[in-house]
Amino acid sequence: MKKLIAGVVLGVGLTAMAHGAGDPEAGEENAETCAGCHGEGGAKPVMSVYPKLSGIGEKYLYQQLVLIKDEDREIAEMTGLLDDMSDQDLQDLAAYFNEQDITVAQADPDLVDEGKALYRGGNMASGVPSCAGCHNPRGTGNEPAGYPRLSGQSADYVEKQLKEYRDGERVSGQNASIMMDVAAKLTDAEIEAVASYVSGLN
CATH class of the missing domain: 1.10.760.10 (Cytochrome c-like domain)
Incomplete structure (x- = not known):
């Protein structure tokens, strides 16, 4: 009992x-x-x-x-x-x-292939892990872990945040060190591509 x-x-x-x-x-x-x-x-x-x-x-x-x-x-x-x-x-x-409805944008068609490859598989050559591992293959995030939803997020916002993590300008929060390590290995072109991809991910 x-x-x-x-x-x-x-x-x-x-x-x-x-x-x-x-x-x-x-x-x-x-x-x-x-x-x-x-x-x-x-x-x-x-x-x-x-x-x-x-x-x-x-x-x-x-x-x-x-x-x-x-x-x-x-x-x-x-x-x-x-x-x-x-x-x-x-x-x-x-x-x-x-609880509010999510709006999804249209990813840049010229960047979709590169963004998709990076999001789903990372970049083994430079040690970048896949984004999907933490943020879900569909970009819906991981609520228990506190990983945010990326699907439909503004590409410009995602790009800005990745660069701030990479440049050491965004350092607060329990998961910041993870993102700083990931972003440190990303090129500007990779950041642009993956940011565009998640903006249209659904």
């Missing part, structure tokens, strides 16, 4: 963890503040170097919001916007955006 109860408690706990701690409905009101840059539902940013937030991953987005609020990840456009939000507010925001 004790084993049964323990199993039920563990099962409930794992279910709660899987769904995250945020309340999407509660997050909707604060999300209005974000729409000016990231678009309605976080799906259509006003500038291509701003990320799409829709469906990006609740755990990942929450972690990034915490880093930005704590000034561990500096984004000039975000300065002060999260100051008055509680930790629960940030969790609610992450939950709200994660």
Whole structure:
């Protein structure tokens, strides 16, 4: 009987963890503040170097919001916007955006083959691992690990982030060291190709 109860408690706990701690409905009101840059539902940013937030991953987005609020990840456009939000507010925001519909762009046809090869198989010659290993073959990410969805993300944003990882400008967060190591081995042409590929991946 004790084993049964323990199993039920563990099962409930794992279910709660899987769904995250945020309340999407509660997050909707604060999300209005974000729409000016990231678009309605976080799906259509006003500038291509701003990320799409829709469906990006609740755990990942929450972690990034915490880093930005704590000034561990500096984004000039975000300065002060999260100051008055509680930790629960940030969790609610992450939950709200994660439930929004994703929009997928059209990858550059001239870059698809190179981008696809790199995304799926990496580059053995230079030691670049496949992106699919962490971010899923379809680009849907890995929620338990906090790896974000890449499918449909803005190509310009992905390119900018990879270069910031490579140049040591984005160093915060538990997975930053992984991305810095990967990006350090990427050429500009590879970054452009894989960024374009994931923007149209679905």
